[in-house]
Amino acid sequence: MRDHSGDEARRLKLYAYLDAREHRRTYLAIMRLFASTLLADLSAGEVSAALARAERRGEVPPGEARVETVIVRLKQLVDWGNLVAGRREVVASSIAEFQHGSVRYQVSKLGVRVQRAADELLRTAEGAREVSRELLPAIVAGLDEVLVRLARASLEHARDPRSPAAQRAIERLAEQVTTLFLQHGELAATVRDFYAYLGQVVTRYHLVTEEISGFRNLLVEYIQMVVEDVLRHTPTIAEVLTRVEFASAVRELLRLLTPAGSLGADIERARGRRLEDWTELTDWFVDRPGRPSQVTALREATARAIGTLLATVKRATSGGGPEPGRRAELLTLATWFDQATPDQAHVLAAAAFGLYSARNLLPAPEHDADDERTPWADGPVLDVTVSVRGRGDRGARGRTSRILDDPLGREQLLAEARRNDARHADALAELADARGRLDRVTLSPDALDTLCGLLTDAMAQRERTTDPGESGDPLGGLRLVVRPEPGHTQTIRTHAGVLQLQDTAVVVTPLEAGA
Template sequence: MPVTPDSPDSPAGRPVSATGEPDRLRLYAYLSAPERRSYLAIMRLFTSTLLADLGAGEVATALAEAERRGEVDPGESRIDTVIDRLEQLARWGNLVPGRREPAATIAEFTRSRVRYQVAKLATRVQREVDAVLAVADGAREVSRELLPAIEQGLVAIQGTLGELPAAEHGRGPDSAVARRLRERLAQQVTTLFLQHDEFAAAVRDFYAYLGSVIARYDLAPVEMSGFKHMLLEYVELIAKDVLRYSEPIVARLGMLTRQRDRLLELLGGGVGDLTQRTGPRGQTELMERAPGRRAADWDALSDWFVGRPGRPSEVSGLREATSRAITALLTNVKRVTSTGGVDPGRRRDLLTLARWFDAADPESAHDLYAGAFGLYSARHLGLAAAGDGTPAATSWRDGDRVDVEVSVRGRSDRAPGGRVPRVSDDPLGRAALLAEAAQREERRAAAVAELAAAAGALAAARLSGDALDVLCELLTLAGDAREAPDRQGSASDPVSGLTLVLDHRPGHTARIGSVFGHLELRDTEIRLRVTERVR
């Protein structure tokens, strides 16, 4: 029987996309659903114990206690609602339907409900969600002691690899001494990668927080002073430690690269090790290996410390980020603590204005608002964007937003800062523009000549697109020159020598033929003549 996305034989009950790969992003759907409080309570219940196997009744009992504590909305513990929530989580792939609840009779079996287990990836998603909800908003401390521990771990791995050949030669590869050495090697490799993962994650979190602080312009001088003493010194310590320990770590990794094949061979296939095995039906069961058991893990570890052509190392990126962070922090400290100069954030001015608003009565507040922001009724101040079609009578509240330049906000000056750049001479660009202008002139001259030839029989002519454009220009000018719809209007082009006259003639329809069809003007007569020789 073929396996389909809705088939009970699909792997672990996971949702399958159209391409056949697990649609893992659906595992996050319950976090943005309107009933996310109930879904979070259910997922925490399933992930709180190992090998959880729960039915709707047990979940409803737990949700009833959560209702009394105010953690979920009222009514979510009803059995029908709980069944719907469990089925929806199963459709998203977070829960895996299992066996039915035990029943003594057929009637009880028809009324029995399915019990559920949590999927492996859903457990990881929920674990990460709880970690994000519990994390503090401040900076994450970087465990600087992990870098020397990583270097010592690499030294220990080299030492164990040096002891193994002697142990295997004297007592055999399966001797107790050799097994203990392989177990020690596995412990050292796992510890090494866990330490590096923790250090790399802490560095990323710390620099992400540092980036958010650098971008802030609303910090008070006292706050910025605290950041100066904490962040500048801490950033310098991290950068120094990374640079000091990177060189010996790179040297140790280079030595281990020559022994990588033997190292991976010793780490794989032992007792209690999960490797790729063939299932009873011939399918391959993929097992997630522990860190450090694959060549890709060691490549990622090396790439963090050693760069490659076209891909700089994380150490190089850390050095550049540290330099940018220190420069930006010093700039902000100088801006905040200085007594003069322009304040880009206008924090002091806004606080003063807020105090004025707080002490003003309603009428004075309206005058103060108009005077501070220049926003009067039915009046637009400032330069609108090109092509702005906002009517003049539109209120500022309903009109489109206009971006104001930083120089206008800070200095009330539209002049660009710095020196005026020199206009570069581009001969090739100038020649291209001249050729384009000459081509336009030739096309317009050809269009004028075509109109002059068809001046006596516009209805029978088949004007080109360029000729029709020239004619429409003259029609627009002649229509604007009319004093009234029943009067005569005319327009002349002194360059081309064409003159077009519009006469009001009831019952007469002027027809103009072109490649796009016929243009008809009712109650109108068109006369086109050439006043000068067309060149």
């Protein structure tokens, strides 16, 4: 059983030199040298001479043209599978010359494919690629011509397979089949490249006015012509490919184009010489159950692209709703970052995105240990809700939960509220009884809490520390006055300790009616 995973790993190593962290330019120069000539058979010295010329032009780094360095690079390419090492007899005057001249290097078939694809990728423009829609009528005519030439070749082959007329008919049939598949391959490649470019553009959220205008013409005018040509010619092509007699015609064609002698199992046949090639051609134009054709995918992609463009135009020209975007501002900010020094970039990031130092604005959690010297990193963890972590706000998300009727819980809350009201009333009564002798009584915890609340409100009313302040509880009929009194210390005793207010007098009196 063949190890497909091992074969796949071996083939993927052919791309290693394109992503090499070091010496990538040298590897590219060497592979271009081997791929530029048919049956290239070069020694390390010949490669070194070619790299020396490239080094003078600045195409490779200095020092890479030395023979010792070139040998290391060539051996690495051999290990990756891009080159194949061989030997031939040479006349040499020294061992070093023999080593440099006897070892010859040739490029492998897959290595040529990789280098050719890399050069094509580097030459490809970033913009859209024009769809070769003129190939559609050529494919229609090519299918008809294939059937005509197939009938003629079958007739001549039946008369005399070795006659010159039969050989010429088969050659003309092979020419037409090759032309047909080259046309279809070019059409499929241009359609795939064009819609790949279109997909990366229309999915952008922000487009400037010039881009919207250009893409509008591209979608509404150009794609409309492409889709119209596809819809006009596809039914004819699909009708030919789905004929019952077409399957038998393909089998006859494959029989005639199969060479008499075996080419070997590893020979890659030209397109159109295998049944899989014709199946792929049919699947491109004809829908099958559960497998839509590429023509159907093209129509759906066009509809999605036009819909996305219309949504983009609506979003950019709408007067209401959220802002269309801040693309121009972000580009300006990016320019500032590019021109800023590291220190300025930190300040700019803090001002633009609020990336200040960490701050915790919540009250400190209760300390749950006796060791007050525990570092904060080793202390208790404060849970942060998902909305705060992900979106930076505490607003609720989703629909509001339905309120359930809980009579028992409602009664418990009402009872708790009544108990709190009773405790508050008792605290007010205790403070009312202590008026005039606040420094001679011991207050309960509830009375102290009420007194502290009134005291806080009274102090908040003062503009200066030398001004008096007052607060009151209208429902309890109690008023508290705080006034400065130098030399006097107000003492308030509680079960938990003693509170002393220096240079201050606190007076509790009944609240006047109507106040």
